[in-house]
Amino acid sequence: MFPSRSPQGLMQSMAIILLIFTLEIERVRSRVFTFAPSMRISQLSNWLNQDYPCQGDTIVFEENKKTVTFIDESMQVSSVILPHVGSLIFSDNSVLGEKSPWQCTRRKSPEKVFFQPEAIFPAFSDPASWTVDDKPLLHMNMVPGPKDDVIFHDVGAFQISIDDQVTVNTLKVSKDWVGPNTG
Incomplete structure (x- = not known):
């Protein structure tokens, strides 16, 4: 794994280890994603x-x-x-x-x-469909994943295109949370 024992090789190795560590921390951290598009007539x-x-x-x-x-x-x-x-x-x-x-x-x-809303069926996999409080994020983390919580607006109608099976930690629709720890 280590390119060489020279100072330059050691720095490269430490940078690789730091990158792997950072990616691992980023991967296990959960976030709250809010579905951004709105179909309100007044918008x-x-x-x-x-x-x-x-x-x-x-x-x-x-x-x-x-x-x-x-x-x-x-x-x-x-x-x-x-x-x-x-x-x-x-x-x-x-x-x-x-x-x-x-x-x-x-x-x-x-x-x-x-x-004519911009996106008639906004895609689940499109980062533009979501807002997250703590930006910036790596591109792979800009849509909800298995450890993340998802919120659809409390009031209103929404439609979304989901082209594959999706797993999230919890889902909130109309003030109700649904997930493994919500009873």
């Missing part, structure tokens, strides 16, 4: 060109894309063109036909506005 980034609906506008969902949308606040629009496949989930306080603070007042002439 500006979910609207094409960040053009959200004003009173009297028409909301258009992409007709051929599966869509899960959380109507987290009231909204007043003239019509909604729904997708062929999808779900609209209303919060307890949302009312269709009532203006919400996030909406702009009427335009001179009503427009069509398009609900």
